[in-house]
Amino acid sequence: MNRIHSSNWNFPARFLSATHQMGRILRRDVIGMTPEQIRKTLDGFARLYPGHMSVGYESTHMGSVPAARLYPKHPRNANLNQHILLIHGGGFAFGSARTHRALASALVIEMECEVWLPEYRLAPEHAFPEPLEDVLEAYAHLSSNAKDVWVLGDSAGGNLAMTLCLDAAEKGWASPKGLMLLSPWLDLTPNSKSNRASHTEQSPFDRLDMIEYATHYLQGTPPYHPRCNPLVRDLSDLPLIYAEASEMEYLWPDYERMRKAFAKTPERFSGRVEAHALHGWQLFPDLLPEAKRSIKGMTAFMSKTLVDSL
Numbered sequence: 001m002n003r004i005h006s007s008n009w010n011f012p013a014r015f016l017s018a019t020h021q022m023g024r025i026l027r028r029d030v031i032g033m034t035p036e037q038i039r040k041t042l043d044g045f046a047r048l049y050p051g052h053m054s055v056g057y058e059s060t061h062m063g064s065v066p067a068a069r070l071y072p073k074h075p076r077n078a079n080l081n082q083h084i085l086l087i088h089g090g091g092f093a094f095g096s097a098r099t100h101r102a103l104a105s106a107l108v109i110e111m112e113c114e115v116w117l118p119e120y121r122l123a124p125e126h127a128f129p130e131p132l133e134d135v136l137e138a139y140a141h142l143s144s145n146a147k148d149v150w151v152l153g154d155s156a157g158g159n160l161a162m163t164l165c166l167d168a169a170e171k172g173w174a175s176p177k178g179l180m181l182l183s184p185w186l187d188l189t190p191n192s193k194s195n196r197a198s199h200t201e202q203s204p205f206d207r208l209d210m211i212e213y214a215t216h217y218l219q220g221t222p223p224y225h226p227r228c229n230p231l232v233r234d235l236s237d238l239p240l241i242y243a244e245a246s247e248m249e250y251l252w253p254d255y256e257r258m259r260k261a262f263a264k265t266p267e268r269f270s271g272r273v274e275a276h277a278l279h280g281w282q283l284f285p286d287l288l289p290e291a292k293r294s295i296k297g298m299t300a301f302m303s304k305t306l307v308d309s310l
Contacts, residue, residue: 158184
């Protein structure tokens with residue numbers, strides 16, 4: 001497992017800690033931002049970073065679920081065989097195709113594939129299982145129209161992505177070619193290892209935030225429910241997994257717990273670790289060296305899986 005240190009975010013630890021603490025105070029105690037306000041703010045910033053100009057962007061639907069489709073405008077291959085279902089993160093309460101457009105664009109260019117981003121319903125307006133139902137419908141739509149489908153999820157989207165794959169196996173649906181998880185939030189319990197560690201020095205969110213957004217999503221469903229806490233389920237039906245996380249980020253213990261779950265079957269799990277990256281670094285592939293490494297890591301995993309399956 002490679003541990004990479006080079007990063008554009010290697011600010012002094014004291015500066016990062018003070019900045020994140022100030023951000024939490026302003027967001028929660030001074031402004032009191034609601035999930036809706038955070039959504040609008042993030043989408044506004046995302047408009048300034050739309051990704052590569054050679055990638056097309058189309059608003060569409062996957063069944064009844066609104067979605068975005070990204071594709072190469074000038075493909076070298078007329079038949080695009082690879083399709084990625086990208087399930088965005090954002091604490092189940094925010095995030096969109098816009099916030100993840102640059103990440104999707106980089107994958108389109110590197111892999112010459114299509115990337116689909118379902119705009120699943122968000123908490124607290126839409127609690128479990130509605131967001132999960134949306135991504136299941138999106139997957140059913142894509143897998144019925146495409147041969148090679150990959151599932152990718154970051155943070156809270158990683159929770160939905162893993163649960164989607166487990167549910168699909170139980171339903172007898174076609175399995176995706178692979179599952180890619182970026183800093184996934186897999187344990188929603190208040191006393192999770194990530195919450196107990198609470199690495200707030202390097203994180204814009206803390207234990208109170210994690211409990212709040214888990215509560216927005218669960219709304220009465222027990223946090224240990226197997227469709228909300230997928231690591232308690234039988235993982236043997238999952239496809240091959242590529243996962244990555246940073247040793248300094250809040251959700252590092254979730255990644256470690258997942259890695260240990262595959263200790264006896266290491267051939268099914270490919271892990272890549274950054275030492276000093278901040279949560280969500282993968283969203284800036286044109287700006288951060290660690291994000292460029294993530295794109296290379298994902299495409300290498302996809303390419304190797306395809307070659308091995310021949």
